[in-house]
Amino acid sequence: MTKLWHTAGPVLSILLVLALLWYGAAIALNAAWAKDKASRIDKTLSFSELVADTMSQEKPLLPAPHQVVKEIYETTVLKKITSKRSLVWHSWITLSATLLGFAFGTVLGVLLAVGIVYSRAMDMSVMPWVITSQTIPILAVAPMIIVVLNAVGVSGLLPKAFISMYLSFFPVVVGMVKGLRAPDQMQLDQMRTWSAPKATSFWKLRLPSSMPYLFASLKIGIAASLVGAIVGELPTGAVAGLGARLLAGSYYGQTIQIWSALICAAVLAASLVALIGMIERITLRRMGMVQ
Amino acid sequence: MNETVISAKNLSLTFQTNDGPVHALKDINLDINKGDFVSFIGPSGCGKTTFLRCMADLEAPTGGSITVNGMSAAEARMKRAYGYVFQAAGLYPWRTIGGNIRLPLEIMGYDKAEQAKRVANVLELVELAGFEKKFPWQLSGGMQQRASIARALAFDADILLMDEPFGALDEIVRDHLNEQLLKLWARTEKTIGFVTHSIPEAVFLSTRIVVMSPRPGRIADVIESTLPRDRTLDIRESQEFIDIAHRVREGLRAGHAYD
Numbered sequence: 001m002t003k004l005w006h007t008a009g010p011v012l013s014i015l016l017v018l019a020l021l022w023y024g025a026a027i028a029l030n031a032a033w034a035k036d037k038a039s040r041i042d043k044t045l046s047f048s049e050l051v052a053d054t055m056s057q058e059k060p061l062l063p064a065p066h067q068v069v070k071e072i073y074e075t076t077v078l079k080k081i082t083s084k085r086s087l088v089w090h091s092w093i094t095l096s097a098t099l100l101g102f103a104f105g106t107v108l109g110v111l112l113a114v115g116i117v118y119s120r121a122m123d124m125s126v127m128p129w130v131i132t133s134q135t136i137p138i139l140a141v142a143p144m145i146i147v148v149l150n151a152v153g154v155s156g157l158l159p160k161a162f163i164s165m166y167l168s169f170f171p172v173v174v175g176m177v178k179g180l181r182a183p184d185q186m187q188l189d190q191m192r193t194w195s196a197p198k199a200t201s202f203w204k205l206r207l208p209s210s211m212p213y214l215f216a217s218l219k220i221g222i223a224a225s226l227v228g229a230i231v232g233e234l235p236t237g238a239v240a241g242l243g244a245r246l247l248a249g250s251y252y253g254q255t256i257q258i259w260s261a262l263i264c265a266a267v268l269a270a271s272l273v274a275l276i277g278m279i280e281r282i283t284l285r286r287m288g289m290v291q
Numbered sequence: 292m293n294e295t296v297i298s299a300k301n302l303s304l305t306f307q308t309n310d311g312p313v314h315a316l317k318d319i320n321l322d323i324n325k326g327d328f329v330s331f332i333g334p335s336g337c338g339k340t341t342f343l344r345c346m347a348d349l350e351a352p353t354g355g356s357i358t359v360n361g362m363s364a365a366e367a368r369m370k371r372a373y374g375y376v377f378q379a380a381g382l383y384p385w386r387t388i389g390g391n392i393r394l395p396l397e398i399m400g401y402d403k404a405e406q407a408k409r410v411a412n413v414l415e416l417v418e419l420a421g422f423e424k425k426f427p428w429q430l431s432g433g434m435q436q437r438a439s440i441a442r443a444l445a446f447d448a449d450i451l452l453m454d455e456p457f458g459a460l461d462e463i464v465r466d467h468l469n470e471q472l473l474k475l476w477a478r479t480e481k482t483i484g485f486v487t488h489s490i491p492e493a494v495f496l497s498t499r500i501v502v503m504s505p506r507p508g509r510i511a512d513v514i515e516s517t518l519p520r521d522r523t524l525d526i527r528e529s530q531e532f533i534d535i536a537h538r539v540r541e542g543l544r545a546g547h548a549y550d
C-alpha cells in the first residue's frame with residue numbers, strides 16, 4: 001500500500017498541479033470574452049461571476065478541464081459507439097489506420113534494415129534516401145499522397161495508413177540497423193568457426209541481438225503512426241477520425257471538441273506505447289535478457 | 292602418435308593499415324602433433340592471436356601456407372575441425388547455459404536427443420552439471436568461461452584452439468581452471484593450441500611452448516617440456532618446472548620481447 005503511494009503520490013501531485021495551472025490559464029484567457037459580453041449589456045462582473053463565466057463558455061479560447069471531461073464523457077460513454085458523434089468510433093477509425101500503417105512501416109523498416117546490413121550497395125544508396133524522406137515536412141507530403149492515391153481510386157483507410165507507414169518506418173530502419181549490427185566481431189567470428197550459414201547467424205545471433213533496439217524503435221514508431229493517421233485525415237476534410245474532429249472543431253470554433261479530440265489522441269498514443277512496452281517486457285524476460 | 296595435425300610453412304601475414312604495413316607474422320614454421328598441448332607465449336602484439344586465427348581460417352595469410360588435418364585451413368573450418376575459445380566467454384544472454392552449448396550443435400545439425408546427451412556430457416566435463424537451465428548472468432566469470440569451453444568441446448572436433456581464455460580471471464580461479472583443463476585434455480585426447488602471456492601458465496599446461504617475439508612476429512624458441520603429462524599444481528615447485536620457466540624467460544629476452 002505504501003509502495004503504491006510512493007509511485008502514485010508524485011503522479012497525482014503533478015496531475016493536480018497541471019489541473020490548477022490549466023484552470024488558471026482558462027480563467028486568464030477566457031476573461032476577455034466574459035468581460036466583453038458583460039460590457040455589451042452594461043454589466044460589471046464580480047470576481048466570482050467572472051470565474052463562473054470563464055468556466056462555462058460555449059466556445060472558450062481555452063476550455064476548462066471539467067468541460068473537456070464532460071464532453072469526452074458525453075461522446076464516449078453516453079453515445080453508441082456506432083454513432084458518428086461517438087469519440088470511440090472516431091478513435092477507432094484513426095486507430096485502424098494507425099495500426100495498419102504501423103504494421104506496414106515495421107515490415108518495411110525491418111526489410112530495409114536487413115538489406116542495409118547485408119548489402120554494402122544498399123547501405124550506401126538507401127540510407128541517404130531514408131534520411132531525406134524524413135526531412136520533408138509530413139504536412140507537405142500528406143496532401144500529395146492523399147490526392148494522388150485518390151486519383152488512382154485508393155481512398156479511405158489505405159492512404160492514411162500509407163502516411164503512417166511513411167512516418168513509422170524510419171525509427172524502425174534506424175533502430176534495426178543498429179540492432180542487427182549489435183553483435184561484435186568476436187560473436188561473428190565465432191559463428192564462422194562453426195561455419196554457420198549466413199541465414200543461421202541472422203536468425204540465431206543478429207535478430208535476437210536486435211530485439212531491445214527493435215522495441216525502442218517500435219515505441220517511437222507507433223506514436224509516429226498515430227500522428228501520421230491524424231495528419232492523413234486533415235487535407236481531404238475527412239468526415240471520420242480524430243483528425244476530422246480536430247478539423248471540424250477548428251472550422252466551427254468548437255474548442256471543447258478540439259481539446260477532447262486532442263486528449264483522446266494523447267491517451268490513445270500513451271496506451272499504444274504502454275502496450276508495446278508491456279510486450280517488450282514480456283518478450284525480453286522470456287528471452288532472459290532482463291532479470 | 293607423431294601425426295602432424297597443424298603445419299605452418301613460411302607463414303606470413305602483413306596487415307595493411309593506415310600507418311603502413313604491420314608484419315604480424317613473418318616466416319613462421321611450426322608443426323603441431325596430434326595430442327600435443329602447445330602454448331604460444333610472447334608480449335602483446337607479437338602475433339599470437341593472429342597465428343591462432345590463421346589456423347582457424349579467421350585470418351588469411353599473405354604468404355606461406357598452413358594446413359590443418361592435412362587440408363587447407365578453410366576446408367578444415369568447413370569440416371568443423373576445431374573448437375575455438377575466445378578471450379571473452381561470449382555467451383548469448385538470451386540463451387541458457389545449456390542453450391548456449393547447444394548452439395553449435397543446432398547449427399551442425401545434431402538431432403535433439405544427441406544434443407541433450409552431449410550438453411549433459413560436456414557440462415559434466417567442465418564441472419557445471421546442474422547449471423544447464425541458468426542464464427549466463429547468473430554465473431561467475433570463471434563459470435562462464437568454463438561454459439564457453441564446454442561449448443567448444445560439444446561437437447566432434449579433435450582440435451581445441453584457445454586465445455587467452457583465462458586472461459580476464461583472477462589467479463586463484465585461473466589455477467583451478469588450469470588443473471581442470473589438463474584433466475579435460477587427458478580425458479578427451481584433443482590437440483590444444485593455447486595462447487597466454489603468463490609464463491607459469493604456459494609451463495604448467497604445455498607439452499611444447501612456442502616463444503614468440505614481436506616486430507615482425509616470429510618464433511624465437513620452441514621448448515619441449517620434460518614434465519610428465521599427468522601433473523598437478525605442486526609441480527610448479529619442482530626444479531624441472533623452474534628450469535623450463537627459466538628457458539622461456541631466456542627465449543623472451545633473446546627475442547627482445549622486453550624492449
Ligand SMILES: Nc1ncnc2c1ncn2[C@@H]1O[C@H](COP(=O)(O)OP(=O)(O)O)[C@@H](O)[C@H]1O
Pocket residue numbers: 306307308313314315333334335336337338339340341342508
Ligand atoms: N585486423 C588487424 N588489422 C591491423 N593490424 C592488426 C590486426 N590484427 C592484429 N593486428 C596487428 O598485428 C600485430 C599482432 O597482433 P596480435 O596477433 O593480436 O598479437 P597478440 O595476440 O600476440 O597480442 C599487432 O601489431 C596488431 O596491432
Ligand SMILES: [Mg+2]
Pocket residue numbers: 339340341
Ligand atoms: Mg592476442
